[in-house]
Amino acid sequence: MSTVCAIATPPAAGGISVIRISGEKAAEIADKVFRTASGSPVTELKGYRAAYGKIYDGEERLDDGVVLMFRAPHSYTGEDVAEISCHGGIYVTRRVLAACIKAGAEPAGAGEFTKRALLNGKMSLTQAEAVTDIINAQSGQLLSCSNSQREGALYRRAEAIADMIMEVSAQISAWIDYPEDDTPVVTEDWLREKLSAVKAEFSALLSGYDKGRLIREGISCAIVGKPNVGKSTLMNLLSGEERSIVSDIAGTTRDIVEETISIGDVVLKVADCAGIRETDDAIEKIGVEIMLKKLNNADLVLAVFDSSRPLEEDDMTLIEQLSGKLVIPVVNKCDLQLTLDTVTLENKLGRAVYISARLDKTADILSDEIKSRLSLDKLDMQAGVLANERQRSCMLRAADAVNEAINAVELGLTPDAVGVMLEQALDAVYELSGRKASEEVISEVFKRFCVGK
Secondary structure: OOOEEEEOOOOOOEEEEEEEEEOOOHHHHHHHHEEEOOOOOHHHOOOOEEEEEEEEEOOEEEEEEEEEEEOOOOOOOOOOEEEEEEEEOHHHHHHHHHHHHHOOOEEOOEOHHHHHHHHOOOOOHHHHHHHHHHHHOOOHHHHHHHHHHHOOHHHHHHHHHHHHHHHHHHHHHHHHHOOOOOOOOOOHHHHHHHHHHHHHHHHHHHHOHHHHHHHHHOEEEEEEOOOOOOHHHHHHHHHOOOOOOOOOOOOOOOOOEEEEEEEOOEEEEEEEOOOOOOOOOHHHHHHHHHHHHHHHHOOEEEEEEEOOOOOOHHHHHHHHHOOOOOEEEEEEOOOOOOOOOHHHHHHHHOOOEEOOOOOOOHHHHHHHHHHHHOOHHHOOOOOOOOOOHHHHHHHHHHHHHHHHHHHHHHOOOOHHHHHHHHHHHHHHHHHHHOOOOOHHHHHHHHOOOOEOO
16 A cells, blocks of 8 residues: 555644554655754654654744654554644644645555554454544534444444354354264254344344434434523523523523534533524514424433413423323422422423523433433443444344344255355444445545545
């Protein structure tokens, strides 16, 4: 493979920037742009050694900096890697990159360094995908999960399932190919037992996908309620800034105010919706219509009620519209005298959370309730979870093939027919980990990466 280079730090002014060079000629190219203070060539640097010096483009001095050398195979990519650190100005960083390209390196593509790590056997495909999840993590829970994936949690789980499939497939092949030997007979009962165990593993893995998606992508959350119950105050409290206008005038919020908010380990994509009520105001009516659309697409609804006001017709209308949705009733203004019929409310929508949006502890109360209601606190993120749609698709195809194999057993088909279906399941599992993934699949994965990683 050619030697490539890219800026490995964000494209913005900062304290330092890092230009990464990877490939067989990494040290040679770095030596053309970096002159060490000691006068020793970069090509003589051993792995995990750094040197201070000056950075040049030909004979033009660009900056002072540090070069750090990694030697194959003990580097991120598995190749020789040189990293040049310079001052973090945008112009000087680009000049250093241009000097490396002039010295013989090719510009790296999106995810090029991690792709080389994959191709050089430094990580599996699922581990490579975890790298971008670490970069994009917005919560401690997701970061912890991504690090577990990076350490191979999902890969090991997939390999364990593959071993279970391989055991059955190998036993079928041995029984068919060497019937005269003392090979154990492959019975229908034995096949049912083994394949049912594989099916249970697939079910457990797939069942965690939706919950994992909520942690990775954030929970789409609509804050709804009639006017002046405290929706906008709650939105501002959760976001930590004045995102929504707070007023005693009913109908102030006419459009959807959206914000991505982290509360505890939960990431919420919150929408503060227009208050639901009958109105003759044409613009406010549009806001209510938009609110209803947002309501239909939300993973979770925070339905806010004023503890100091009785349930009214608008409240009951909203309660009916929330039927069948995942709802947390939020009884706000609990510092005031209770007038709300909370018994009827909880009978209709389930257990309520009692808060005052003006109190600091409200965010913690809601975070705990959301995790409990979505069962996110019961999801073992360290055990390996399906992190994206590609991985889920592989598992679905594998599970379908195993289900077909079980049906074949029930229909009394020959074991060799069952074996063909198990081969299909095995291929899908191996595609998940990257052991049999095509170049097209690998290229699609790395489109999600930034240049420089």
